Amino acid sequence: MKVVSYGAIVEKVRDACMEANFKLADDVRAAVEKARGTEESPVGREILDQMLENAAIAEREQIAICQDTGFAVFFVELGDRVSIEGGLLVDAINEGVRQGYRDGYLRKSICHPLTRKNTGDNTPAIVHLELVPGDALKILLAPKGAGSENMSRVAMLKPSDGLEGIKTLVIDRVREAGANPCPPVIVGVGIGGTMEKAALIAKKAMLRPIGSLNPDPELAPLEAELLGKINDLGIGPQGLGGRTTALAVHIEVFPCHIASLPVAVNINCHASRHKEILF
Numbered sequence: 418m419k420v421v422s423y424g425a426i427v428e429k430v431r432d433a434c435m436e437a438n439f440k441l442a443d444d445v446r447a448a449v450e451k452a453r454g455t456e457e458s459p460v461g462r463e464i465l466d467q468m469l470e471n472a473a474i475a476e477r478e479q480i481a482i483c484q485d486t487g488f489a490v491f492f493v494e495l496g497d498r499v500s501i502e503g504g505l506l507v508d509a510i511n512e513g514v515r516q517g518y519r520d521g522y523l524r525k526s527i528c529h530p531l532t533r534k535n536t537g538d539n540t541p542a543i544v545h546l547e548l549v550p551g552d553a554l555k556i557l558l559a560p561k562g563a564g565s566e567n568m569s570r571v572a573m574l575k576p577s578d579g580l581e582g583i584k585t586l587v588i589d590r591v592r593e594a595g596a597n598p599c600p601p602v603i604v605g606v607g608i609g610g611t612m613e614k615a616a617l618i619a620k621k622a623m624l625r626p627i628g629s630l631n632p633d634p635e636l637a638p639l640e641a642e643l644l645g646k647i648n649d650l651g652i653g654p655q656g657l658g659g660r661t662t663a664l665a666v667h668i669e670v671f672p673c674h675i676a677s678l679p680v681a682v683n684i685n686c687h688a689s690r691h692k693e694i695l696f
């Protein structure tokens with residue numbers, strides 16, 4: 418049995434909140450640099466240059482890549498041979514968020530949905546907890562800004578809509594989102610499950626490292642096809658035209674009811690932030 422202390426989780430989550438917001442993840446930076454090399458529009462190239470410069474300044478000065486430092490979303494895999502000592506796991510995560518957003522001078526963006534009163538410390542975090550075999554505790558943090566999250570959708574398609582219906586939904590969603598999610602975007606697509614499961618796997622898919630091939634041989638070409646069609650839309654970096662509307666399309670599937678076809682599209686912006694913690 419592995420023992421992980423409450424205090425160690427607080428400290429690592431605190432540091433991860435700051436690092437994720439200060440440093441553009443390597444896979445995202447590499448994808449923006451690659452797009453800079455292929456973008457045909459001069460304005461598009463200029464904007465990609467500005468995004469890279471902005472990321473370099475943020476890392477050097479230890480300030481946020483974007484003013485919207487996001488909702489702190491966590492995907493946690495808790496091994497069945499891990500014991501948390503000194504407190505509850507979710508409490509430790511929330512305390513880490515509290516400290517990280519305070520110490521990193523990150524904007525506190527979380528409020529009551531009706532009164533709009535700010536909670537003041539960017540908590541509560543959203544924690545998706547999965548129990549897995551083993552003695553490891555994996556915590557993936559993905560701060561998510563509202564600009565891109567607001568452009569995401571869940572649709573309950575008819576089974577007869579099929580693959581063509583799914584493709585149309587994804588492409589129309591990105592077209593309608595336009596400049597709002599600060600393109601180039603990363604598009605997570607969740608197909609199947611129930612309404613909430615589709616949304617969850619769409620977000621999880623979005624966080625797969627950019628440039629990694631989908632292990633499902635049927636999904637990999639579909640991802641490539643959708644990415645090509647999205648980039649043909651001409652929205653371009655920050656919506657000012659160009660070939661680079663999306664850096665990646667990632668798809669995850671789950672079995673669904675014979676009478677339904679849930680599909681979720683979760684869009685992330687060029688400031689796609691993520692940081693993994695492993696105990």
Ligand code: SF4
Nearest residue numbers: 483562564565599686
């Ligand atoms: S969509 Fe992303 S880059 Fe744009 S404002 Fe929101 S967090 Fe910042």
